């Protein structure tokens with residue numbers, strides 16, 4: 001007797017357009033196995049060949065810059081395969097390649113829960129190198145200097161803590177015309193909260209951050225200090241000039257606030273894959289501040305990142 005036919009679960013073909021380093025980091029065997037079991041085939045996209053020559057996809061995920069898109073010829077592909085979901089549109093991703101436009105949506109969003117609020121630190125962009133010293137005066141020291149453009153290079157993560165006028169002058173002299181954002185440093189207990197968003201899925205984890213600088217300490221600190229990728233550094237690597245505070249003790253922001261922040265930014269930016277660096281003002285515990293938003297961050301650092309990513313991808317393709 002023949003068996004009744006089982007309804008077939010649909011399989012989805014999801015292309016990933018990523019650089020080799022990101023593939024190595026994200027597309028781990030555990031993710032490939034998990035997605036496969038749940039009806040998703042993750043397919044490598046060759047960045048050197050137009051997309052149209054690489055078959056059709058239900059969805060494409062990516063972390064690229066404009067020069068890569070030129071080779072892939074997305075418009076040509078979409079003219080033929082209108083139903084492919086591009087996660088997220090490259091034009092919208094652009095807003096996260098600039099440290100002013102990335103925080104812009106936060107200035108319109110009213111995110112609060114009880115007495116808690118979420119804002120951004122005071123910052124300004126230096127247009128003219130000579131104006132750096134003058135502009136720095138509208139901010140309180142210490143100041144953090146950040147490259148305006150975030151282009152995936154190590155240099156876009158090379159930041160600088162500036163303690164006084166002399167520090168601004170040094171930065172001015174050392175800078176060869178790259179555009180810089182000056183942002184007020186906010187004491188926050190040495191912990192940064194990273195809110196990872198994948199569509200409606202939102203998760204918050206704690207990471208190491210710069211340590212607080214007391215008023216007294218600030219009087220003894222001179223000039224500037226360069227630093228980079230502090231949230232990936234070990235405790236021992238942190239500057240002796242700052243007080244140690246244990247990351248483990250810090251309380252993560254209330255879940256409702258985290259969800260609201262993820263949802264609000266997702267809608268405001270029109271993006272689905274990003275994370276948000278949030279700090280808590282040590283002078284006012286009700287005040288959280290967004291300092292950085294990153295497109296398609298390192299999700300592998302989240303425990304159980306495989307179901308997190310897979311559930312998001314399944315939601316997306318099923319609803320398309």
Ligand SMILES: O=P(O)(O)O[C@@H]1[C@@H](OP(=O)(O)O)[C@H](OP(=O)(O)O)[C@H](O)[C@H](OP(=O)(O)O)[C@H]1OP(=O)(O)O
Nearest residue numbers: 022025151152153275277292294295296297298299
């Ligand atoms: O590699 P990881 O896991 O450190 O991820 C980096 C992110 O770290 P995070 O997940 O926030 O801890 C990192 O976030 P931060 O800027 O360090 O807060 C960036 O998103 C980085 O991308 P890019 O160099 O700006 O293109 C991300 O690098 P890519 O993995 O995209 O190259």
Ligand SMILES: Nc1ncnc2c1ncn2[C@@H]1O[C@H](COP(=O)(O)OP(=O)(O)O)[C@@H](O)[C@H]1O
Nearest residue numbers: 121157183184185186192209210231277291292
């Ligand atoms: N305004 C600020 N006040 C206090 N610490 C800050 C501020 N801005 C950045 N930092 C610290 O510097 C780190 C890197 O800054 P961030 O803007 O996230 O740049 P990146 O894109 O390189 O991660 C943060 O994780 C945090 O530790």
Ligand SMILES: [Mg+2]
Nearest residue numbers: 277292293294
């Ligand atoms: Mg950051």
Ligand SMILES: [Mg+2]
Nearest residue numbers: 150292293294
């Ligand atoms: Mg960043």
